[in-house]
Amino acid sequence: MPLTDLVPDGWREPARQVVTALRGLDRIIIAAHVNPDGDALGSMAAAGWLLRALGRECVLYSRSGVPDYLRFLPLPGVMHDTVQHLPFAPQAALLLDCGEPHRLGDELARCLPGLRTVNVDHHLGGGMGSEFSWIQPEAAATAQLMACVALCAGAALRGPLAEAIALGLVTDTGGFAHGNTSAHVLRLAAHLVENGCDIPLLRQRLEHCWSMARMRLWARLMERLDLHCGGRLVSCLVRLEDLRRSGACKEDLEGFVEQMRRLAGVQAAILLREDAPGVYKFSLRSFGSIDVRSAAMQLGGGGHLNAAGGTLHMDATRAMEQVVDSVAAILKEHTQSRNLC
Structure with missing residues (x-):
């Protein structure tokens, strides 16, 4: 079958338009949000491998660099953490x-007005590209969209390009366990495996790399879980002091909010992380049709149906109260709507 058959109906035209736009650009800086997760880094790497195949000069940029737990991913060049001293303007x-x-980091955000830009994202509220x-909010991961772009450009999804796409798919679907694991995602994953991508090895590299600091941090936080809404909502507060005492870093929290959902009866989870005095980042997770994105949007954040987040500027007690109240309201609405069915 034609490889473009792996691209969902309705996605082929925008994917082709991205290809056309990229072919008209050169000396491209590739970037995603700071503190990149697997999807952000996988999307960047996939874009870099594709642009190199298209004969375009490009560099990768992340103000916060590559997280230690993702350093196994082959990159198509050096990851630059500043726009100073790039190989080209x-x-x-x-x-x-x-x-x-602003999520790109202040340094790159200041440069954007002088650059021609293309934006590919699966989060609502995007649209920075001129x-x-x-x-495409229906996509499970931005890496899935980059796979569509690569297919429409005639690139084979093999080697490091395939590994980059697989990383984004695996991390943003929770290892193909989240509700965003569609038939299209599984067809794409099957195609990657058929072409030599070792997804079990990828998961081993992601999951079997814990430090003692991370173990200590998770043990510390497990004792602090709070239940709300009759056990349907779980929350946890992470202070900077917790990281210091454990010898851990923010990256060591990756996956903890998903772990909280393992509690029997829990339908939604809240992780509230202190980033600085009076600055707290919240991460929300849920199951099925429970829409934590709407709770996040009420608090100035955003995301997806079952995975969302944002940042609050206030003290910890007030921040936790606001997030708990917002998610509790969503759970109440969900229960009422089911009772009416």
Whole structure:
């Protein structure tokens, strides 16, 4: 079958438009949100491998660098953490998995007005691209969209390009366990495996790399879980002091909010992380049709149906109260709607 058959109906035209836009650009800086997760880094790497295949000059940029737990991923070049001393003066930017300029980091955000930009994202609220924007909230991961772009460009999904796409799929679907694991995602994953991508090895590299600091941090936080709404909602507060005492870093929290959902009876989870005094980042997770994105949006954040987040500027007690109240309201609405059915 034609490889473009792996691209869902309705996605082929915007994917082709991204290809056309990229072919009209050169000296491209590829970036995603700061503190990149597997999807952000996988999307960036996939874009870099594709642009190299298209004969375009490009660099990768992340103000916060590559997280230690993702350093196994082959990259198509050096990851730059500053726009100073790049091998060329960027003329364009490919922005991935990031809907707001400030999430790129202040340094790159200041440069955007002078660059032609293309934006590919699966989060609502994107659209930074002046050349072209493809925002597809139905996608499980931005890496899935980059796979569609690569297929429409005639690139074979093999080698490091395939591994980069697989990383984004695996991390943003929770290892193909989240509700966003569609038939299209599984067909794409099967195609990657058929072409030599070792997904079990990828998961081993992601999951069997814990440090003692991470173990200590998780043990510390497990004792602090709070239940709300009759056990349907679980929350946890993470202070900077917890990281210091455990010898851990923010990256060591990756996956903890998903772990909280393992409690029997829990339908939604809240992780509230202190980033600085008076600054708290919240991460929300849920199951099925429970829409934590709407709770996040009420608090100035965003995300997906079952995975969302944002940042609050206030003290810890007030921040936790606001997030718990917002998610509790969503759970109440969900229960009422089911009772009416």
